[in-house]
Amino acid sequence: MIHKEISINFRLSPEAMIMIAGSSKGTQPKYFEDGYWYKANTNGYEGLAEYLAGIVLKHSNVSSYVLYEQCKINGKDGCRSKSFLKEGETFLSFERLFKAETGLSLADHIMTIHDIGERIGFVEDFIQNSLGVDVRDYLSKTLCLDALLLNSDRHFNNLGIVANLNTGEYRCAPIFDNGDSLLSSYMKYPPDVSTEENMEHVVGCPFSASLYAQAKAAGLSLKLDYAGLLSELENGSENRALTVLKKQLETYRRVIPDL
8 A cells, every 4th residue: 555546535524523733733634433533634645654654663662553544535645543542541642741730831841951861851750750650661762763754743742641541540652643754744845855855854853853863862762673664665666755764764774773
């Protein structure tokens, strides 16, 4: 499905649409129906980026992540994913948790801390002290994946904890929301600009404008099965997303160890 025409089309009613804010891309329409989230492409090929991110994660040491299936939504290209919440569970974003406890914005507060490592440590300590959850490995792998995929839209609303309201237990959320990766936005990364130049203009977040710097500060704990991953990627014909991913894999092979 990396290169094939997407044929499966889901017809969703207006009642299934949910407006979700909090992204650097602004408010984005999403749909939820029968246990699945649906996201239509808005700026380029976000659905393909989500799908490729899933392939990378499948060949990694990450145990908890969301898989996305490419599809059409009311005739428009996009993707869908099964809800990662079980009965009685809710998702608590880092931003929501910090706001509830302090009344402040975590994104704003982080910018008052000069050092990248200290910014990451502050969030790790906050979650540990508030909920007793160790998020060091979760953040390390997520930020390393973001650097690999050139994800410029990681923020404190798609990083979080899953809480079981019945048992009071907590767990790190699976890695999800990777659609703003691999130069998927034609608005930010115009097709008339070379791939190499566009790659140089990617700006990271939420801890640093440098995706590599924040990944390094968090520990670079991601590992990849390069042989299996590259073998699966060979099944697809070339497109910009795949070209970027292969370039990044070549670069990060010196940084991310083999699984």
